[in-house]
Amino acid sequence: MSHQLNLTLKVWRQKNAGTPGKFVEYPAQNIPTDCSFLEMLDIVNESLVQQNIEPIAFDHDCREGICGMCSLVINGVAHGPERATTTCQLHMRHFKDGDTIYIEPWRVGAFPLIKDLIVDRNALERIQQAGGFISARAGGAPDANSVPIPKQNADAAMDAAACIGCGACAAACPNSSAMLFVAAKVSHLALLPQGQPERTRRALKMVKTMDSEGFGNCTNYYECEAVCPAEIKSSFISMLNREYVFAAARDSVSMI
Amino acid sequence: MATLDSKIPSGPLEKKWEKHKFDSKLVNPANRRKYTVIVVGSGLAGASAAASLGEMGYNVECFCYQDSPRRAHSIAAQGGINAAKNYPNDGDSVQRLFYDTIKGGDFRAREANVYRLAEVSNSIIDQCTAMGVPFAREYGGLLANRSFGGAQVSRTFYARGQTGQQLLLGAYSGLCNQIAAGTVKMHPRTEMLDLVVVDGHAKGIIVRDMVTGKIEAYAADTVLLATGGYGNVFYLSTNAKGCNVTATWRAHKKGAFFANPCYTQIHPTCIPVHGDFQSKLTLMSESLRNDGRVWVPKKKEDCGKPPGEIAEEDRDYYLERKYPSFGNLAPRDISSRAAKQVCDEGRGVGSTKLGVYLDFSAAIKRLGENVIRERYGNLFDMYHKITGEDAYKVPMRIFPAVHYTMGGLWVDYNLMSNLPGLHVLGEANFSDHGANRLGASALMQGLADGYFVMPYTIGNYLTTQTGKKVTTDHPEFAKALEEVKARTEQLLAIKGKRSVDSFHRELGLLLWEKCGMGRTEQSLKEALAKIPQIREEFWKNVNVLGESNDLNQSLEMAGRVADFLEFGELMCLDALERRESCGGHFREEYQFPDGEAKRDDENFAHVAAWEYVGDIAKSVRHIEPLNYENVHLAVRSYK
Numbered sequence A: 001m002s003h004q005l006n007l008t009l010k011v012w013r014q015k016n017a018g019t020p021g022k023f024v025e026y027p028a029q030n031i032p033t034d035c036s037f038l039e040m041l042d043i044v045n046e047s048l049v050q051q052n053i054e055p056i057a058f059d060h061d062c063r064e065g066i067c068g069m070c071s072l073v074i075n076g077v078a079h080g081p082e083r084a085t086t087t088c089q090l091h092m093r094h095f096k097d098g099d100t101i102y103i104e105p106w107r108v109g110a111f112p113l114i115k116d117l118i119v120d121r122n123a124l125e126r127i128q129q130a131g132g133f134i135s136a137r138a139g140g141a142p143d144a145n146s147v148p149i150p151k152q153n154a155d156a157a158m159d160a161a162a163c164i165g166c167g168a169c170a171a172a173c174p175n176s177s178a179m180l181f182v183a184a185k186v187s188h189l190a191l192l193p194q195g196q197p198e199r200t201r202r203a204l205k206m207v208k209t210m211d212s213e214g215f216g217n218c219t220n221y222y223e224c225e226a227v228c229p230a231e232i233k234s235s236f237i238s239m240l241n242r243e244y245v246f247a248a249a250r251d252s253v254s255m256i
Numbered sequence B: 001m002a003t004l005d006s007k008i009p010s011g012p013l014e015k016k017w018e019k020h021k022f023d024s025k026l027v028n029p030a031n032r033r034k035y036t037v038i039v040v041g042s043g044l045a046g047a048s049a050a051a052s053l054g055e056m057g058y059n060v061e062c063f064c065y066q067d068s069p070r071r072a073h074s075i076a077a078q079g080g081i082n083a084a085k086n087y088p089n090d091g092d093s094v095q096r097l098f099y100d101t102i103k104g105g106d107f108r109a110r111e112a113n114v115y116r117l118a119e120v121s122n123s124i125i126d127q128c129t130a131m132g133v134p135f136a137r138e139y140g141g142l143l144a145n146r147s148f149g150g151a152q153v154s155r156t157f158y159a160r161g162q163t164g165q166q167l168l169l170g171a172y173s174g175l176c177n178q179i180a181a182g183t184v185k186m187h188p189r190t191e192m193l194d195l196v197v198v199d200g201h202a203k204g205i206i207v208r209d210m211v212t213g214k215i216e217a218y219a220a221d222t223v224l225l226a227t228g229g230y231g232n233v234f235y236l237s238t239n240a241k242g243c244n245v246t247a248t249w250r251a252h253k254k255g256a257f258f259a260n261p262c263y264t265q266i267h268p269t270c271i272p273v274h275g276d277f278q279s280k281l282t283l284m285s286e287s288l289r290n291d292g293r294v295w296v297p298k299k300k301e302d303c304g305k306p307p308g309e310i311a312e313e314d315r316d317y318y319l320e321r322k323y324p325s326f327g328n329l330a331p332r333d334i335s336s337r338a339a340k341q342v343c344d345e346g347r348g349v350g351s352t353k354l355g356v357y358l359d360f361s362a363a364i365k366r367l368g369e370n371v372i373r374e375r376y377g378n379l380f381d382m383y384h385k386i387t388g389e390d391a392y393k394v395p396m397r398i399f400p401a402v403h404y405t406m407g408g409l410w411v412d413y414n415l416m417s418n419l420p421g422l423h424v425l426g427e428a429n430f431s432d433h434g435a436n437r438l439g440a441s442a443l444m445q446g447l448a449d450g451y452f453v454m455p456y457t458i459g460n461y462l463t464t465q466t467g468k469k470v471t472t473d474h475p476e477f478a479k480a481l482e483e484v485k486a487r488t489e490q491l492l493a494i495k496g497k498r499s500v501d502s503f504h505r506e507l508g509l510l511l512w513e514k515c516g517m518g519r520t521e522q523s524l525k526e527a528l529a530k531i532p533q534i535r536e537e538f539w540k541n542v543n544v545l546g547e548s549n550d551l552n553q554s555l556e557m558a559g560r561v562a563d564f565l566e567f568g569e570l571m572c573l574d575a576l577e578r579r580e581s582c583g584g585h586f587r588e589e590y591q592f593p594d595g596e597a598k599r600d601d602e603n604f605a606h607v608a609a610w611e612y613v614g615d616i617a618k619s620v621r622h623i624e625p626l627n628y629e630n631v632h633l634a635v636r637s638y639k
């Protein structure tokens, strides 16, 4: 049954990248336990407006855990304390009356801060634009059943494809590595027959762009897997490593 | 008086699209890059159109308000996408998909458009598979299907409970390819705030960069709007928070007709409302009705009891009782109204009594928990996160919620509005779903429009525009730019007492009560009297903090809510003038004794397309008659 909580928030507020930011304390009062974390922030924002204080800026859209737009570090953990849960799907029943909650943006060098809790994650898009696709022109595709795909392969591809591209993996990683994201994207297409023709090119280009965007290296902390709301397995990172080595070898052979 | 020429090709239904493709004008590949195409929206419709047009060689500028095109609201679609593949060999065909869709829409859609949709549906599945969409498969490696409402065949393709996500990621990957190739320039976090019309043609847009606040103009040879639906006019809906009517409403005020705004879809299976703080409603996919049974207690006294204590004979499986042949898979409008009826009778469940059970116990007994987990695991998880309840053990509680809007900007067979140069795709147009959309057919329509229709029909307009290029130097751009800037400053200058959100909630609640699942002449007149009052107070008393030249979410919302406050009035006006019940539009005065919707084919077998004339209350209602040459208009029966 729903009851209400009184909480203290310490929220990171920062006008823009050029201005230093700081934690500001706000009370969050009479918060129903049935509401989501973002609805809690809505309630706080409503009271800030009443006091003529500019509301806290945070990214969100679908509020059902699928668009990957919400992005908060809650008490030091990307997307907060619940496993396999985005910030928007985190509900206040997981907090206790009187709790103090620290709320911060993703802190990753490759994600410059825009305002308050909002960062620029375009680096992820540029990685995908480097090769995260199959070139298939509309109209020229063969019948969808002409290439049967064993169920377990299709399922494994879907496990990887479930990534919502939120960037929590990089936010949680001590090295700010985006390996889990890149691994999910590369593995999804590498596991399907349709992804084979561009497989080598794709892995090389995406990894190269990941490096040039300034994400760190993966040194196997596995913090990414722990926070990933889509439960992307770190075994995909091993798969990416294999893809990359194989691709690099193929690439050097073709250079000869 | 303007006439609405739907440009439906002549000839037999099955040959129309083929003929039209042949008759359509082509733009020479070498000339394509000379044409600039603006695409607003990067959901299934926008992303597929932008990618396809880029691939063909046009110079595309694509806009979306999220930080990435792949976060467009299409991502949230759960259940699946229809196609007439007939892989299960259960009697499906293009003709049947066409008929089901026309009938599902309660005979208020254009035959030719719906037939074309059914016709291209199979290519969509082929295309998406080729792009790496991991559709569900059977052990033999072939594609799997499931059933959706309003159909007696299994024609829905799906990727777990995340079909929209996978289709959008597919379309987005195509877009990435074109962005990398330089044919598409992507503008994320950029909101369209007005349409620019030059000499009666749509030739550009005014946008606000949501990071820097800069207001800028873009010119093009044609503008495509693929900006989604307006369900958020109700405040609470299953749509993403940012979904808005701004792009289509601004285009309407610049001359584009708005068709059938009263056709809104209330989805039967959503998690019930549970508090005033609630910011959105969450859908539980219709696919759940494949295995879940809907019921309420037969007796009011039982409603407070835990469901497990209510004996089988005391349960009313009302959909199975009323619609034995479709049962739990009756179409959405019918299922929603049936839920409202039992709740109105006082037999609703849950703390608010606005809920019915969706019970999986029989399916779990029959198939085992694992099978149910495999089919719907992510939906059960989502339900658990939101409600804290385990639906493997206790039945889900569900209630109807605003979900989809069939109304939208009027378009002809080429997907062009009455305003030349403006094309409208996906949920933003009105074209294919009549008065009620069947499940799994919006994804189909979005991708049909973007991959398979627009690339063929765009030439029909562009070839009329050779030598007529306009640039942002044209005075119309400066004028529109100044108007948008002034409006932004005005919103910030009000400095009243109420938040933007409070106005949005007030409007939403009013519309839900007066223009929601049931509408009457009186309720609509009440809404029409009240909306202008809320609007007036908004422009006097809203408090939008922050600055214009900065990221400012209150300002963004204020602009959208201001447009909803205008649009809501047109929606009620349309509902008032349509004196019949059809599909999602249920006028309580027009029903059969058993409570089924009563259409009036004699007087209302037409599209109502509204023209803006400076005052919403005086909007002019134009009519496009719907001529049925191939299907017989009948009372819809799912019994």
Ligand SMILES: Cc1cc2nc3c(=O)[nH]c(=O)nc-3n(C[C@H](O)[C@H](O)[C@H](O)COP(=O)(O)OP(=O)(O)OC[C@H]3O[C@@H](n4cnc5c(N)ncnc54)[C@H](O)[C@@H]3O)c2cc1C
Pocket (backbone or CB within 6 Å): B040, B041, B042, B043, B044, B045, B046, B063, B064, B065, B066, B069, B072, B073, B074, B075, B076, B077, B078, B079, B080, B081, B163, B164, B190, B191, B192, B193, B226, B227, B228, B229, B238, B239, B240, B243, B244, B246, B247, B283, B403, B404, B425, B426, B427, B428, B439, B440, B441, B442, B443, B444, B446
């Ligand atoms: C929860 C949910 C589940 C659903 N499940 C299914 C299903 O299983 N099967 C099915 O067929 N259908 C389903 N639907 C319906 C279907 O998802 C949508 O109708 C469809 O995806 C709409 O696609 P679209 O491309 O027209 O618009 P959207 O995907 O909504 O995209 C709109 C685009 O326009 C942009 N935009 C909007 N306004 C502006 C502006 N002013 N300026 C700049 N950009 C703007 C947005 O950024 C976005 O890119 C579901 C809908 C919901 C809400």
Ligand code: SF4
Pocket (backbone or CB within 6 Å): A162, A163, A164, A165, A166, A167, A168, A169, A170, A180, A181, A184, A224, A227, A228, A229, A230, A231, A232
């Ligand atoms: S791998 Fe997980 S954490 Fe990383 S972007 Fe994808 S969904 Fe987010």
Ligand code: FES
Pocket (backbone or CB within 6 Å): A059, A060, A061, A062, A063, A064, A065, A066, A067, A068, A069, A070, A086, A087, A088, A089
């Ligand atoms: S807001 Fe979409 S995932 Fe959280």
